Amino acid sequence: MSQPSGAAILVQGLIDQGVEFVFGYPGGAVLPIYDELFGDERIRHILVRHEAGAGHAAEGYARATGKPGVVLVTSGPGATNAVTAIADAYMDSIPMIVLTGQVPTSLIGTDAFQEADTIGITRHCTKHNYLVKDPADLAATIEEAFRIATTGRPGPVVIDIPKDVQIAVPSQSRASKLTATHRYAPQMVASAEQIAEALEMIANAERPILYTGGGVINSGPEASELLRQFQDLTQSPITSTLMGLGCFPSTHPDFLGMLGMHGTYEANMAMNRCDVMVCIGARFDDRVTGRLDAFSPDSKKIHIDIDRSSINKTVPVDLGIVGDCAAVLGQLIAAWGERKPQDLGEWKARIAGWRARECLAYPEKSAKHPDMIMPQRAIERLHALTRHKEPIVSTEVGQHQMWAAQYYGFESPNKWLTSGGLGTMGYGMPAAIGAQLGCPDALVIDIAGEASIQMNIQELGTASQYRLPVKVFILNNEYMGMVRQWQELTYESRYSNSYSDSLPDFVALAEAYGWKGIRIERPEDLDAGILAMMEHDGPVIVDCCVASDANCLPMIPSGAAHTDMILYGDRVDGTMDDEAKALV
Amino acid sequence: MKIATAASERHVLAVTVDNEPGILAKITGLFTARGYNIDSLTVADISDDHAVSRITIVTNGPPQVIDQIETQLERLVPVHKVVDLTAAGPHVERELALIKVAGKGEMRVEALRIAELFRAKVVDTTTQSFVFELTGAPDKIDSFIALMRELGLVSVGRSGVVGMMRGLKSV
Numbered sequence: 001m002s003q004p005s006g007a008a009i010l011v012q013g014l015i016d017q018g019v020e021f022v023f024g025y026p027g028g029a030v031l032p033i034y035d036e037l038f039g040d041e042r043i044r045h046i047l048v049r050h051e052a053g054a055g056h057a058a059e060g061y062a063r064a065t066g067k068p069g070v071v072l073v074t075s076g077p078g079a080t081n082a083v084t085a086i087a088d089a090y091m092d093s094i095p096m097i098v099l100t101g102q103v104p105t106s107l108i109g110t111d112a113f114q115e116a117d118t119i120g121i122t123r124h125c126t127k128h129n130y131l132v133k134d135p136a137d138l139a140a141t142i143e144e145a146f147r148i149a150t151t152g153r154p155g156p157v158v159i160d161i162p163k164d165v166q167i168a169v170p171s172q173s174r175a176s177k178l179t180a181t182h183r184y185a186p187q188m189v190a191s192a193e194q195i196a197e198a199l200e201m202i203a204n205a206e207r208p209i210l211y212t213g214g215g216v217i218n219s220g221p222e223a224s225e226l227l228r229q230f231q232d233l234t235q236s237p238i239t240s241t242l243m244g245l246g247c248f249p250s251t252h253p254d255f256l257g258m259l260g261m262h263g264t265y266e267a268n269m270a271m272n273r274c275d276v277m278v279c280i281g282a283r284f285d286d287r288v289t290g291r292l293d294a295f296s297p298d299s300k301k302i303h304i305d306i307d308r309s310s311i312n313k314t315v316p317v318d319l320g321i322v323g324d325c326a327a328v329l330g331q332l333i334a335a336w337g338e339r340k341p342q343d344l345g346e347w348k349a350r351i352a353g354w355r356a357r358e359c360l361a362y363p364e365k366s367a368k369h370p371d372m373i374m375p376q377r378a379i380e381r382l383h384a385l386t387r388h389k390e391p392i393v394s395t396e397v398g399q400h401q402m403w404a405a406q407y408y409g410f411e412s413p414n415k416w417l418t419s420g421g422l423g424t425m426g427y428g429m430p431a432a433i434g435a436q437l438g439c440p441d442a443l444v445i446d447i448a449g450e451a452s453i454q455m456n457i458q459e460l461g462t463a464s465q466y467r468l469p470v471k472v473f474i475l476n477n478e479y480m481g482m483v484r485q486w487q488e489l490t491y492e493s494r495y496s497n498s499y500s501d502s503l504p505d506f507v508a509l510a511e512a513y514g515w516k517g518i519r520i521e522r523p524e525d526l527d528a529g530i531l532a533m534m535e536h537d538g539p540v541i542v543d544c545c546v547a548s549d550a551n552c553l554p555m556i557p558s559g560a561a562h563t564d565m566i567l568y569g570d571r572v573d574g575t576m577d578d579e580a581k582a583l584v
Numbered sequence: 585m586k587i588a589t590a591a592s593e594r595h596v597l598a599v600t601v602d603n604e605p606g607i608l609a610k611i612t613g614l615f616t617a618r619g620y621n622i623d624s625l626t627v628a629d630i631s632d633d634h635a636v637s638r639i640t641i642v643t644n645g646p647p648q649v650i651d652q653i654e655t656q657l658e659r660l661v662p663v664h665k666v667v668d669l670t671a672a673g674p675h676v677e678r679e680l681a682l683i684k685v686a687g688k689g690e691m692r693v694e695a696l697r698i699a700e701l702f703r704a705k706v707v708d709t710t711t712q713s714f715v716f717e718l719t720g721a722p723d724k725i726d727s728f729i730a731l732m733r734e735l736g737l738v739s740v741g742r743s744g745v746v747g748m749m750r751g752l753k754s755v
């Protein structure tokens with residue numbers, strides 16, 4: 001038998017890693033790999049319509065299944081088209097392997113046809129990247145790449161493979177240098193002293209809060225399970241970042257909802273007034289902290305994070321614990337033993353007082369468009385009518401994303417797919433496609449905005465081709481609502497270029513791609529429209545027309561403290577000083 | 585509006601890395617991407633099989649930024665170890681410089697005299713010029729160069745700092 005080529009080694013390597021799907025798009029520099037995939041039943045290649053779609057689909061697959069997503073694209077424009085998704089995965093700690101074709105080694109650096117410096121371009125938006133110059137290195141590189149992408153703080157890894165390396169067979173004489181090394185060993189567990197110190201602080205806290213984040217999801221379902229146990233032992237109030245939603249049940253009486261810029265009043269007030277904060281797999285993002293010098297001024301802070309660079313990055317903490325959420329929670333639970341929780345009655349009574357503000361209450365009708373559906377109501381009804389199916393919900397970016405976070409309650413992890421760190425419009429539909437492939441029996445809904453959905457609208461064709469019954473629920477407010485809201489707040493309502501002009505007829509568009517299209521225009525048709533969406537066993541676009549003037553509240557304006565939230569009924573239009581304008 | 589700045593400290597970092605393509609770009613790129621400063625950077629491989637390199641970086645920034653620089657460096661897969669020599673305790677710092685001075689008569693004699701005081705070696709000479717080789721702590725080299733400026737300094741090449749802990753400990 002002839003020796004396997006680089007491409008054959010690559011495909012075998014993917015199979016050895018348990019890869020089921022490759023999201024990709026062919027081109028000259030990856031033809032040898034595509035030929036190798038031809039007729040191979042062991043891996044399913046999903047042909048997207050744009051390489052960004054491949055990247056986001058891989059992200060959605062990864063977030064929904066906990067397994068790494070795999071992307072295959074050609075050199076030059078194929079690779080550069082994938083960069084946004086790579087940067088997105090980097091920001092949100094999503095495990096992903098991106099295989100990029102490259103011009104043959106002899107042509108690298110000559111401005112060859114479809115040459116781009118993929119390694120240079122992706123250097124700072126990948127956890128690691130490789131240019132493989134010899135097929136003998138491929139097997140070990142793939143093995144290491146998967147290990148790096150999936151362990152420690154997960155992230156994207158790019159493997160750039162010149163076309164000649166795909167075709168050549170490894171020379172017998174040259175063993176790979178990579179095989180022997182076992183570099184990269186993330187620290188998983190805390191020391192006994194750290195656990196003892198943390199326990200001491202938590203057990204004596206009078207006003208504790210657990211501030212949980214995406215790291216709990218990254219750590220796997222076991223971490224969410226242990227988090228529930230730990231909360232049960234300590235009885236502590238608990239909040240979550242956007243990325244952590246689902247790691248703790250939203251219906252639990254001690255859950256305060258999301259915190260941060262569009263978080264609840266009670267979560268932000270409790271963060272501000274707590275005496276011990278336990279940050280578990282969250283990274284003190286600026287959307288969460290608000291003004292740093294006013295962030296939780298009187299608390300002792302514990303930070304559990306697998307990435308040491310997250311600790312003390314923006315907020316100095318009293319006890320940093322480098323370790324995996326599940327492992328450290330397990331250690332804390334074991335050390336807690338038979339202790340009784342503190343009496344937190346007084347603290348919880350104060351929280352109940354903040355809760356009584358009902359910060360998520362919104363006007364029944366819009367002032368400008370009293371006959372239109374309120375977007376918050378649309379999400380509440382969507383939640384009420386779909387929750388029994390425990391759907392996977394993805395989003396695009398904007399007001400609809402925040403409303404989904406606020407009004408769609410999540411009970412378990414890996415059900416919520418959203419672009420948090422990079423905030424990439426166009427993420428949601430391809431992510432839903434990836435999730436649907438990974439979870440074929442799940443109901444998968446992309447909660448979208450009419451502007452964002454147009455950023456990767458071409459992926460409608462991908463869902464049609466693979467008969468994926470994803471649902472796209474567009475909150476159509478005819479505006480880039482989030483931009484419009486900021487213009488209302490900071491630029492005296494000068495709505496510069498934020499109107500969604502010349503929108504397509506989304507129902508006709510759906511039908512053109514073989515999807516079902518449903519339009520919901522009046523409040524009384526909302527439930528029927530949602531039910532019709534669920535009843536259809538193929539893909540559906542729902543164009544849900546909502547009041548265009550609704551704002552996403554509560555809101556901590558940029559540069560403000562947790563205690564300075566804007567709530568419904570507050571006057572919001574106006575302007576800001578330059579310092580506040582400079583913040584994002 | 586004002587652009588915010590904070591007070592800086594100078595730190596010398598010794599970084600051991602896998603000697604692989606792109607590692608230097610990863611490190612220097614990290615500094616530019618995150619807005620950190622590099623005052624000097626030296627690199628050479630240090631193991632028999634050329635598999636490991638040692639990079640010495642002199643940087644400055646507020647303490648929190650220095651801590652971030654170290655942890656961000658440690659995050660890079662090919663980085664084995666980062667030691668902040670400045671924080672770790674007594675250490676030596678040395679730099680090598682080549683300094684060319686041109687002149688005649690009294691100036692030339694004076695340059696040579698000062699070079700002797702500094703224990704600089706003459707590694708090249710013509711009737712009208714010297715090239716001095718000087719090793720030492722960076723401030724010693726600074727003062728030598730300042731003196732030579734008055735005596736016909738033509739050009740300077742500096743290696744950047746390499747550093748090592750005093751005593752038994754490795755690094």
Ligand SMILES: Cc1cc2nc3c(=O)[nH]c(=O)nc-3n(C[C@H](O)[C@H](O)[C@H](O)COP(=O)(O)OP(=O)(O)OC[C@H]3O[C@@H](n4cnc5c(N)ncnc54)[C@H](O)[C@@H]3O)c2cc1C
Binds near residue numbers: 283306402421
């Ligand atoms: C329009 C818009 C508005 C937003 N508003 C808000 C808002 O109001 N509130 C909000 O919370 N967010 C908001 N975000 C999202 C925000 O930008 C950040 O993405 C988010 O807050 C980060 O979540 P996180 O802290 O959980 O960290 P992630 O980005 O999820 O990072 C996870 C952290 O956990 C660590 N980690 C990873 N794996 C493990 C493990 N196994 N064990 C331990 N630690 C681990 C990582 O090192 C990292 O530090 C908004 C985004 C957009 C686009």
Ligand SMILES: Cc1ncc(C[n+]2csc(CCOP(=O)(O)OP(=O)(O)O)c2C)c(N)n1
Binds near residue numbers: 397399448477481
């Ligand atoms: C790729 C990209 N470009 C620009 C932005 C800035 N941005 C954030 S939200 C938003 C508007 C989104 O509008 P839409 O999808 O209609 O959502 P809405 O806010 O109206 O719910 C824009 C332009 C972004 N997040 N991503």
Ligand SMILES: [Mg+2]
Binds near residue numbers: 475
């Ligand atoms: Mg909109």
